[in-house]
Amino acid sequence: MNAFVAILRRDLLLAMRRKSEMLTALFFFMIVVSLFPLGIGPETALLRRIAPGVLWVAALLAAMLSLNRLFAADHQDGTLEQMALSPTPLALLVSGKVLAHWLTAGLPLVLLAPVLGLQFDLSSRALGILMLSLLLGTPLLSLIGAIGAALTLGVRGGGVLLSLLVLPLYIPALIFGAGAVEADMAGLGAGGHLSLLGALLALGLFFAPWATTAALRIALE
């Protein structure tokens, strides 16, 4: 457990010392979301309808931006080898890194989303559901993304490949996440969507660290 905390602390510390990378992803999120009204037109009813989807798709893309460097730096400077040689199971250390990724790349999106939602004239209730769905969904994005990041480690054209691998796997999160807000706005209640999102998260928490670990071991061979 000590090693888990050490990895988490180190990655947070590194993110703090390299704030620009974190902020870039956030700005990207803001810009992508703001482009839609410009492309579609300022009609409020339409914007309100597309808001959940737009915000969720932008969150997917922004979370993906930072995946590339999740393991790449550790792989390059030899830290990954040391992690693989730790008596602590690698899956636990990987979980620490994924948690750090979520805290630096996922959580800021959750906090920023309601502000951007205002641009789309969402009601405060819808904003709340949006935050909740992102709160459940963004950890899933980090977990699934970690598998892709580990698989594309040291591979030619890794960045593009990563999106090709990971984006199809993000579809369920997108559907239930954006669906929750839409269902609530349609008066159907978001409960079902949110519970399914929660179930996916539980599944991801269980399986993703193992798959990521297996992929990292392959990359280290």
Add this chain to the structure above:
Amino acid sequence: MLQAHGLACVRGDRRLFSGVDLSVAPGQWLQVEGANGAGKTSLLRILAGLSPAAEGRIEWEGQPVAEGRDDFHARLLYLGHAPAIKDDLSALENLQTSAAVSGRPLDEATALTALRRIGLKGREDLPSRVLSQGQKRRVALARLLCGQARLWILDEPFVALDVGAVDMLCGILDEHIGRGGMLIFTSHQAVQLQGNGARLELTK
């Protein structure tokens, strides 16, 4: 006691080496030699358990390593080509983090003592970005001073070190062997260690 029988390594289409037998007992060192591309690093990585051997088996204290991986890794210290140093962390932070990740958390005083002994006095809190190649190497080597690992596997530990540092490292290695530790390393330099040692030449 580390023993290996009939190790072979295949990279792509090429067979780097095969039929490598070795054993290192407490208080012994082993220097792996061979031309560039002979598979020295590959052998060390296989021994450390980072990559699987194409053939052969490795035993630690008479048990196959595969059966007691975590036990083995708790007793092992491996330093590879890359020093595992984060540019944005200070020498002290680097040392403390890597120690915690290897399951041996380190208090600040011990870490500082180790850094000073390795010759980084006054540079403990600088970001590693500003350190020279040799100084980064020293930060990595400081880990040797603050663990209780029985087996050290060091890949080119003398690279980028100045003459004084080479002598100091030899001293540290001698000390480790004197305490009954085990050491496997590669080096292009001719180094003279005390104690009971052997050399292993890797050939096709």
Add this chain to the structure above:
Amino acid sequence: MSQPLINWFKFASPASFYPLAGKLWPWFAALATAFAAAGLWISFFVAPTDFQQGEGYRIIFIHVPASWMSMFIYCVMAFWSAIGIGFNTRLSGMMSSALAPTGALFAFLSLWTGALWGKPMWGAWWVWDARLTSELILLFLYLGYIALTAAIDDPRRADKAGAIVSLVGVINVPIIYFSVKWWNTLHQGASVSMTKAPTMAATMLWGMLLMALAFWMYSIAVALYRVRAIILERERHATWVAELPEMQR
């Protein structure tokens, strides 16, 4: 490995599988041709014209079996991947990578024929029907697998990475299908379903089954042929390859 399994594992070695695959694939190819001939004959000449959809419906004799095969092949790939990870056999990874292009081909065929069918039936080339959407995502998963294995130079590493991708994918396929279906029911706009065809005549079912068998045999034949090529490429330095009669020429 325990002794009783030895007969099975004999063919897990590329050297002994290569000649076996060479003997088998022409038979599967012949079967595929026979089934395809029978299936096409039934679908074009025996099956009655649909009173609602006219002659255009006949494309489902290709479309439905192609969709079945695309999903089935993905499961077979995952099966080989699991074997590869479990037993560390070299052949399993080769089988997976031999199957992937065929699976992707069927997924593409299914989408293509779906669009051709959709234009006269729905008046649109593409409808966000749950099945079509899932098929599209399946095609993406195939492409991801192919792209990843192609990007890794070391074939052993590529096989292992591919195995993880296909296993992660196979866990996700039902989740994706379910979520797309859920999404589809929420958005009532595109609720036309391909399965809402009126009760199928027995001859139509036969046609479809025969075509499915033909595709199945075709996949096996092509996979065996391709795995032979992969074995040759990877083992080109092995002595048994140099001793093959086709290498002596």
